[in-house]
Amino acid sequence: MPLIRNRYGKGRVRVMRIHRDGEQHEVSQLSVKAMIEGDFARAYTHADNSTSVATDTIKNIVNVVARENTALCAEEFCQVLANRYLDTYPQIASVAISAHETKWRRLNFGGKPHPHSFVLDSNGEPFVDVAATRGGPPALTSGIDGFAFMKSTQSGWENYPRDRYTTLPPTADRMCATSMVASWKWSAKPSSYPAANARILDTLLEVFGTTYSKSVQDSLYRMGEAALASVPEIAEISMACPNMHFIPINLSAFGLDNNNDVFLPTDEPHGQIECTVGRG
Structure with a gap:
């Protein structure tokens, strides 16, 4: 045949x-x-x-x-x-x-394009949760699901325990990306929910994009602190951030260095970092 x-x-x-x-x-x-x-x-x-x-x-x-x-x-x-x-x-x-x-879209802070921080186009799904009972005010939570952002430098992972099971080398310069689920509980009504939600998200991104990250844990805590300071009407903010890994590709077999220029994007398996930051 x-x-x-x-x-x-x-x-x-x-x-x-x-x-x-x-x-x-x-x-x-x-x-x-x-x-x-x-x-x-x-x-x-x-x-x-x-x-x-x-x-x-x-x-x-x-x-x-x-x-x-x-x-x-x-x-x-x-x-x-x-x-x-x-x-x-x-x-x-x-x-x-x-x-x-x-497509990754460059972030802007104070009207100025940032050199190495980005968000994913067509990004995230805002959500609202309401729990209402008779005789009391409703519990209101707002948030966003699947909001992806990254920076191509100014992130590291160092000074962690190393033993015979550890293979990951420490680094002071890596890509950092996540697809975040974040929610915040309202303790008072803001003058505008949409404006306050936008301010929270802008604050989270600015802290992430413009400061050095010693770990995702380090960034999340500081992001949460800044969001609470920016919007007094929220009582706490929770963030769950699975890593979107970009693994440097070994090109030495072809006589090429990498110099942190070419990466394999993958999200399986991923680190899962979560925290809640509230008012004392």
């Missing part, structure tokens, strides 16, 4: 690129699918792998091209990537690249 058509490749190759221009950082997070066609029929019909490029190699080339081209937009990056496959392997007749981009 004839083999009518074949192609193969690698899907969901997730890569985060950071391009540094002094203190100004540009970020680009892509999920790439690279599919190739060409002289591969015998792998199907005769169990002959002699012309087949390993799918792991296809993935590695995405990471190498990412490291060599941190400044390119998604369209330019995908074209360079496709040409790399064609230039490297004469048995490839055609390449199909598709890339979906996760």
